[in-house]
Amino acid sequence: MKQLTKQDSKLANLIKKEQQRQREQLQLIPSENYVSKAVLQAVGSVLMNKYSEGYVQKRYYQGNVNIDKIEALVKKRALKLFGLDEEKWGVNVQPPTGSVANLAVYTALIKPGDKMMGMFLYDGGHLSHGWQLPDGKKVSFTSQIYKPCYYYVDISKGVFDYEQVEKQAKKEKPQIIISGGTAYPREINYKKMGQIAKKVGAYYMADIAHEAGLVAAGVNSSPFKYADIVTMTTRKTLRGPIGAMIFSRKKYAEAIDRAVFPGLQGGPLNHSIAGIGVALKEAMQSSFKVYARQVVANAKTLAKLLQKMGYNISSGGTDKHLLLIDLRSKNMTGKQSALALEQANIIVNKNTVPGDTGKPWNPSGIRLGTPALTSRGMKEKQMEEIAGFINHVLEHQTDKKEISRAAKQVKAFAKQFPVPGLDS
Numbered sequence: 394m395k396q397l398t399k400q401d402s403k404l405a406n407l408i409k410k411e412q413q414r415q416r417e418q419l420q421l422i423p424s425e426n427y428v429s430k431a432v433l434q435a436v437g438s439v440l441m442n443k444y445s446e447g448y449v450q451k452r453y454y455q456g457n458v459n460i461d462k463i464e465a466l467v468k469k470r471a472l473k474l475f476g477l478d479e480e481k482w483g484v485n486v487q488p489p490t491g492s493v494a495n496l497a498v499y500t501a502l503i504k505p506g507d508k509m510m511g512m513f514l515y516d517g518g519h520l521s522h523g524w525q526l527p528d529g530k531k532v533s534f535t536s537q538i539y540k541p542c543y544y545y546v547d548i549s550k551g552v553f554d555y556e557q558v559e560k561q562a563k564k565e566k567p568q569i570i571i572s573g574g575t576a577y578p579r580e581i582n583y584k585k586m587g588q589i590a591k592k593v594g595a596y597y598m599a600d601i602a603h604e605a606g607l608v609a610a611g612v613n614s615s616p617f618k619y620a621d622i623v624t625m626t627t628r629k630t631l632r633g634p635i636g637a638m639i640f641s642r643k644k645y646a647e648a649i650d651r652a653v654f655p656g657l658q659g660g661p662l663n664h665s666i667a668g669i670g671v672a673l674k675e676a677m678q679s680s681f682k683v684y685a686r687q688v689v690a691n692a693k694t695l696a697k698l699l700q701k702m703g704y705n706i707s708s709g710g711t712d713k714h715l716l717l718i719d720l721r722s723k724n725m726t727g728k729q730s731a732l733a734l735e736q737a738n739i740i741v742n743k744n745t746v747p748g749d750t751g752k753p754w755n756p757s758g759i760r761l762g763t764p765a766l767t768s769r770g771m772k773e774k775q776m777e778e779i780a781g782f783i784n785h786v787l788e789h790q791t792d793k794k795e796i797s798r799a800a801k802q803v804k805a806f807a808k809q810f811p812v813p814g815l816d817s
């Protein structure tokens with residue numbers, strides 16, 4: 394960062410501090426990861442200088458000869474990675490975030506005032522699936538435009554009872570049903586969800602923002618056979634830059650494209666799209682399958698170890714990269730626990746758990762994930778040490794001396810593992 398340091402030392406120093414933080418702390422936010430140096434180089438490239446409103450060979454500005462080739466290549470790779478036939482599926486790689494991708498799908502397929510049905514947020518659902526608070530406050534813009542309704546987990550088990558989901562769908566008669574969540578630790582039965590949507594005449598959108606990398610690697614099941622639309626973010630388990638993709642059955646592809654541009658945005662983030670392309674190529678390598686398998690093995694190990702230490706793991710475990718600790722039985726709060734862990738260099742987020750009576754800003758759980766730790770080369774053995782750190786900090790969360798001792802230990806532990814993009 395020589396040039397940046399010379400020209401703007403203030404910002405350069407802040408970036409260096411963030412590099413240091415990413416090295417010295419344990420990143421357990423399930424939606425975060427470390428991109429490779431190659432991805433960083435693509436994202437930090439001159440592609441961001443180019444305006445390219447429109448699509449491949451249908452641009453509103455001249456000078457897109459290279460951008461066209463890049464976007465076409467990324468689309469090809471995206472379809473190939475998920476084993477999709479170009480004749481049957483379209484893909485849009487332009488949305489800047491998962492929330493915008495989801496909004497584009499609704500814009501394309503349903504009308505303002507139509508009903509959308511998603512996973513209840515306190516049970517793991519996402520804001521962009523029509524979230525409004527139980528008191529009716531419309532938190533997400535999607536709930537202002539559309540009429541939201543939800544399906545719920547069976548609170549005693551922390552998992553979906555698909556008969557109940559079907560009953561709810563028949564009662565609500567939504568125009569679109571959405572599966573996927575931000576804090577649901579189990580695999581979703583895409584076949585069942587697709588059947589339910591069909592029965593009530595709704596579109597079925599599977600949002601695999603979290604699991605995209607696991608699905609690509611074949612470690613989690615794939616929704617493509619059953620869904621009309623599949624959306625995903627690219628920065629989580631897929632280990633790409635910030636961005637999103639919308640896969641749609643061919644008959645919807647044109648409407649989706651129109652909804653993204655000109656419906657919701659102007660020029661796409663070409664640098665990010667190129668970074669996605671690099672990540673897609675990485676995800677095609679056999680080493681990515683090994684990585685994805687390890688992500689899940691690490692999460693399962695962490696869940697088991699914490700369970701043995703007396704923690705209540707929502708749904709009793711995990712099928713993927715994330716787990717939820719329900720802290721109610723420990724008389725701890727999510728907020729205080731997450732803060733104490735941060736002081737000890739362990740980064741998690743507070744989260745609601747099924748049946749939570751706490752509010753999202755002071756919920757009863759914490760959410761942990763293994764994608765970033767696994768990208769640093771950590772395996773089951775390291776999960777044992779990390780479970781020990783977490784337990785120690787949670788049990789001593791009001792003891793400043795113990796927390797600062799743990800912070801030093803965690804920092805020394807974390808620094809042993811190279812950070813992709815920085816050290817390797």
Ligand SMILES: Cc1ncc(COP(=O)(O)O)c(C=O)c1O
Pocket residue numbers: 424489490491492493495519521573574575600601602603626636637
């Ligand atoms: C299931 C799901 N969908 C959509 C999103 C939205 O992604 P973004 O933060 O890029 O808007 C997320 C983000 O965590 C998510 O978990």
